[in-house]
Amino acid sequence: MSNPPDIVTGETETYPQMGESEALPEPPEKPTPSRRRTLHDMWVSGTEAPVDTGRFTDEGAQEMLAEEEPDVLAGQRGTLVVDDYDEAAVSDEETQIVNMGPQHPATHGVLRLQLELEGETIRRVKPIIGYLHTGMERTGEALTFMQGPTNVTRMDYLSPFHNELCFSLAVERLLDLEVPPRARAIRILMTELNRVASHLLWAATTGLDIGALSMMIYGWREREACLAFFEKTTGLRMNHNYIRPGGVAADLPDGWEDDLVAIEETVLEGLADYEGLLMENPIFLERTQGVGVLTPEECYAYGVTGVLARASGIDFDIRKTFPYSGIEQYEFDVPTAEHGDVYDRFVLRFEEVRQSLGIVRQAAESMPLGDYRSEDRKVTPPPRARIDQSMEALIHHFKIFTEGFKVPEGEVYQAVESPRGELGMYIVSNGGAKPWRIHVRGPSFAHVQALPAMLTDSLIADTIAALASADPVMGDVDR
Amino acid sequence: MTRDAALSHDALAEQFPAAEFGESYGQRIVRVPRKDLVAFVAAARDIGFRMFIDVCGVDYLRRSPRFEVVIELLSLEPPSRLRILVGVPGDDPSLPSITGVFAGADFYERETYDMFGIVFEGHPDLTRILLPDDWEGHPLRKDAPVGAVPVQFKGSNQAT
Numbered sequence: 001m002s003n004p005p006d007i008v009t010g011e012t013e014t015y016p017q018m019g020e021s022e023a024l025p026e027p028p029e030k031p032t033p034s035r036r037r038t039l040h041d042m043w044v045s046g047t048e049a050p051v052d053t054g055r056f057t058d059e060g061a062q063e064m065l066a067e068e069e070p071d072v073l074a075g076q077r078g079t080l081v082v083d084d085y086d087e088a089a090v091s092d093e094e095t096q097i098v099n100m101g102p103q104h105p106a107t108h109g110v111l112r113l114q115l116e117l118e119g120e121t122i123r124r125v126k127p128i129i130g131y132l133h134t135g136m137e138r139t140g141e142a143l144t145f146m147q148g149p150t151n152v153t154r155m156d157y158l159s160p161f162h163n164e165l166c167f168s169l170a171v172e173r174l175l176d177l178e179v180p181p182r183a184r185a186i187r188i189l190m191t192e193l194n195r196v197a198s199h200l201l202w203a204a205t206t207g208l209d210i211g212a213l214s215m216m217i218y219g220w221r222e223r224e225a226c227l228a229f230f231e232k233t234t235g236l237r238m239n240h241n242y243i244r245p246g247g248v249a250a251d252l253p254d255g256w257e258d259d260l261v262a263i264e265e266t267v268l269e270g271l272a273d274y275e276g277l278l279m280e281n282p283i284f285l286e287r288t289q290g291v292g293v294l295t296p297e298e299c300y301a302y303g304v305t306g307v308l309a310r311a312s313g314i315d316f317d318i319r320k321t322f323p324y325s326g327i328e329q330y331e332f333d334v335p336t337a338e339h340g341d342v343y344d345r346f347v348l349r350f351e352e353v354r355q356s357l358g359i360v361r362q363a364a365e366s367m368p369l370g371d372y373r374s375e376d377r378k379v380t381p382p383p384r385a386r387i388d389q390s391m392e393a394l395i396h397h398f399k400i401f402t403e404g405f406k407v408p409e410g411e412v413y414q415a416v417e418s419p420r421g422e423l424g425m426y427i428v429s430n431g432g433a434k435p436w437r438i439h440v441r442g443p444s445f446a447h448v449q450a451l452p453a454m455l456t457d458s459l460i461a462d463t464i465a466a467l468a469s470a471d472p473v474m475g476d477v478d479r
Numbered sequence: 480m481t482r483d484a485a486l487s488h489d490a491l492a493e494q495f496p497a498a499e500f501g502e503s504y505g506q507r508i509v510r511v512p513r514k515d516l517v518a519f520v521a522a523a524r525d526i527g528f529r530m531f532i533d534v535c536g537v538d539y540l541r542r543s544p545r546f547e548v549v550i551e552l553l554s555l556e557p558p559s560r561l562r563i564l565v566g567v568p569g570d571d572p573s574l575p576s577i578t579g580v581f582a583g584a585d586f587y588e589r590e591t592y593d594m595f596g597i598v599f600e601g602h603p604d605l606t607r608i609l610l611p612d613d614w615e616g617h618p619l620r621k622d623a624p625v626g627a628v629p630v631q632f633k634g635s636n637q638a639t
Contacts, residue, residue, distance in 0.1 A: 130609040137594075138618055142625065173504050302583035303531040314555070316530075321558040411537075412504045413551060413562060426549060428537055437619075439535040441551070449586040478609055 095123060098460075102131045106209045106464045109474030111448065113463070120460050125452040132478035140438040144404030145171050148435065150241045152425070155440055156476035157238055158201060161187075161194040162418040163440075164243035169324055170414035170427045171245040174407045177379060181368040183247035184326040189260075189363040190233070190242065191325075191416070192356040196267060197226035198419035199349045199356075203274060206346075206468040210287045212278060222270040225263045232259070245405075246380040247373025260364050264357050271353055278346065288343040292454040292466025295340060302450040306421025306443055307348050308470060312340035318417040330362045342469040379405050404433035420444055420471050442476035490526055495519050508562040513574040516565055520550065521580045528552035528561050534577075534587035536567075536595040540621040545569030546597055550577065550584075567597055576602040594619035 101112035110131035116124035140151050152167045153160040165187055172179060179187075204219020227237045232253045234240040242249045278284045299309045309316055317334040319327045335351040337344035373380045381400045382393040399405075409431040415424040421443030428437040447470040454466045488500060488507070498519060499510040511519045533551035544566035552561045567574050576599035577584045588599040589608040596617035599605055607614060616623050 130607075130611075133609040135618060138625065300529045301531060301581055303533070303581075304583075305530075316555050321555070322560075410503065411549075413506060413533075413560070422532065424533060424551070426533070426535055426551070436539075437537045439533075439537075439549075441533040441535070445586060446583060449583060 094118075100463065102128075107467065108205065108472055109477075111467075111472060111474055111477070113451070113467075115455075115460065115463065117460060122455050122458055122460055122463065125455045127448050127451050129448060129474070129477050132474045134479070136479045137438055137440065141435060144433045145245055145407055145435065146400060146404045146433075148438070149244050150239075152438075152440065153239045153241055154475065155479050156418060156420070156423065156442060156444070156473050158198045158473050159191075159194050159418045159420070159423075160239050161191045161243060162416055162423055164241065165191055165325065166414055166416045166418075166423050166425045167427075167438075168243050168245045169416065170412050170425050171407060173412050173414060174410050174427065174429055175245070175379065175405075176408075177246060177374060177376060179247055179325075179374055180371045181326070182370045183372050183374070185363050185367050186248050186252060186372060187243055187325050188327050188330070189252075189360055189367075190230075190248075192359045192363070193226055193229065193260075193263070195356045195419045196263075196353050196360075197223045197230075199353050200226070200267070200270075202349060202419070202468075202471045203346075206465075206471075207274075207278065209464045209468040210284070212281075212284060214277065215274065218270060218274060218277075222267050225266045229256075229259050229263060232256075244373075244380075246376065247371070249373075251372045252367075257364055260360060264361060267353065267357060271350060275350060285343065287462075287465055288346065288469075289341055290339070291342045291458065291462045292469055293340045294450065294454055298450065298453045299340075302453060303446040304421070304450050305446070306417070306419070307345055307352065308340075308421065308447060308450075310334065310336045311344040311348055313338045318415050318422060322415065324414075324416055327359070329366075330359045332356075332359050342465050345469045406431060406433050407435075415441075418443060420447065420473065420476070423476075440476075440479055442473075442479065444470075444472040444474070444476040448472050448477050491519070491522055494522055503562070506560050506562060508564060510564045510566070513565050513567065516563075517575045517577055517580060520552070520563065520577045523552055523561060523563070524580060527554040527556065528559075529554065531581035531583040532560075534584055534591055536591040536597055536619070538595060538619065538621045543568070546572055546595060548574060548591065548597060572596055573598040573600055575600050576605075578602055593617070596620065 095116050095118045098115045098117055099112065100115060101107040102110040107113070112128040112131065114126040114128060115122050136151055136155060140148060143151050148167050148171070149164040152163040155163050168187075200219045200223040202219075204216050204223070207213075207215025207219065230240065231237050233256070234242040234249065240249075294304060294308060294312050296309075296312045296314050298304065299312050299314055304312075305316065313336055315334065315336050318324070319332075320334055332355045333351075335348050335355070337348055377393070377396045379400075381397050382390070386393040387397055407429040409429055411426070411428040413424055413426045415422050417423075422441070423443055424441035426437070426439040426441065427435050430436040451467065451470065454470070455463055458466070488509075491509075492498065492500060495511065495515055495518075497512050497515060501508050501510070509519075530553040532553050533549070535549050537547045537549060539545060539547060546567040546569060548565045548567055550563040550565070552563065553559075554561070565574055572595070574597065576588055578588065578599075579601065585603070586608060588602055589605060591597050592599060592602075592605050593607045593610055594617055606612070610618070
């Protein structure tokens with residue numbers, strides 16, 4: 001059988017056929033493995049030796065050859081089979097340390113966890129914090145009591161109203177200042193709505209972390225309704241500086257009642273959807289029940305408060321135990337659970353959203369008329385119109401915005417129930433216009449510290465769920 | 480406060496005669512000498528202040544003792560707060576650690592050490608927590624400089 005002639009040259013080329021006598025030529029000897037083959041390496045004896053300049057390769061312009069040794073290369077490509085694994089040589093006690101964060105998307109900020117693993121079991125956890133530390137406590141010492149809320153509102157950036165409220169209540173206790181009823185009711189209304197917004201965001205991100213991806217969109221969508229109301233009232237979506245010593249910065253906007261009714265409707269509808277989506281989903285149950293458990297004793301020892309403590313069966317809510325800003329006049333329940341796991345925290349937070357919406361509705365229905373800030377001109381600046389008419393008002397305005405108001409000497413600890421737990425502020429005044437010391441006891445700080453108790457001897461896959469259920473806000477941890 | 484009265488402090492006062500009880504804005508405070516601190520905190524926990532809340536420091540620069548460490552405890556049944564104040568002299572800024580009584584004091588004591596340089600003796604791992612390990616100084620001390628970050632412009636480091 002012959003090959004057809006070449007179209008161009010007309011020559012017929014013959015190939016050795018199968019079964020013909022000629023032996024196959026010996027394969028050329030493999031070049032010694034070198035880091036880079038040059039033309040010199042491929043020189044065949046008997047011909048003129050090329051000049052070894054060290055620059056010529058057989059790569060060409062369009063190709064790149066690997067420089068590594070073949071076995072190294074196989075390791076890099078993942079084709080290497082290591083069959084010298086000796087099970088007896090590997091000790092059962094061997095552990096490895098894995099870094100999670102600070103850039104891990106599921107650490108809710110810049111939290112870094114070092115996990116010591118034995119297989120897939122976590123044996124030791126070390127939270128490492130401080131990546132977001134900006135010295136806000138020191139900054140607070142340089143700002144007047146008037147400017148204080150701008151600083152503290154940036155600490156726990158998911159519940160800014162609670163920070164401002166805590167600061168304002170502490171300063172008012174030092175001043176012995178009574179706040180008008182309308183201001184108190186507005187404060188409760190805004191903080192409870194903030195709790196709703198914070199819990200919705202928590203449900204969204206935690207849902208995302210444990211694989212319920214739709215929750216991410218749903219939670220943010222409903223939270224948006226709350227933020228729109230915040231923006232309408234305060235001018236900002238976050239970091240409002242709205243609650244100030246002496247009252248609030250502005251009255252509620254036109255049409256606020258209708259807005260609140262719409263928000264309640266939207267959020268309740270969304271909440272029913274989330275519960276339908278999650279609470280009986282077998283994958284969700286598998287990932288949350290019995291995960292990240294805290295016992296009541298651990299809660300006491302680590303200062304764990306808020307939803308985490310209530311999920312473990314500790315009936316402690318500052319709104320009931322040490323009521324502030326007139327919250328005792330509204331009817332609401334504090335739900336508790338007993339298992340102390342991630343699932344219970346879901347149940348409680350969803351129920352808290354309902355309770356908070358109830359408080360918002362009651363506050364809206366019984367909103368007292370009157371002034372929205374104290375009439376004490378030493379503390380709150382006079383209305384703009386008065387400045388044109390009264391010399392006194394001008395002086396007060398000038399004094400408040402230059403020097404600030406002086407606060408009597410003393411030290412006070414004030415706590416409010418933030419969405420995460422007990423948010424406390426310890427303020428020391430030396431009688432000046434600036435705090436001598438302002439210390440913020442953030443709930444997230446205690447909860448991050450309790451992570452080892454939650455995670456030790458659990459599976460590494462549970463880290464995400466347990467961490468997310470603690471709802472740490474790193475702005476609150478590092479301050 | 481009436482509710483505070485329900486929790487008997489007599490036992491504590493009897494056991495620690497050096498402790499000074501007082502009140503500040505409706506909240507019970509007690510000044511404890513630092514040698515009694517651990518025993519006092521343990522006794523307070525045993526009479527009902529079971530929940531650990533907070534540890535922080537204050538620098539009263541020109542006062543004696545210069546530092547004060549503030550420990551906040553909470554009782555739920557009956558609801559009551561107790562604030563423990565411990566004076567710490569500036570030339571020997573140290574006091575015993577309460578991590579043996581409340582495990583949660585760990586991070587708070589590290590933060591106080593980080594910010595004030597107050598040494599908690601007996602703390603299992605007293606290292607910086609918020610600032611980098613190689614940070615110099617303790618920024619919440621009143622004599623720590625503010626805003627003195629050196630920059631490379633002529634004359635910029637003079638006015639701080």
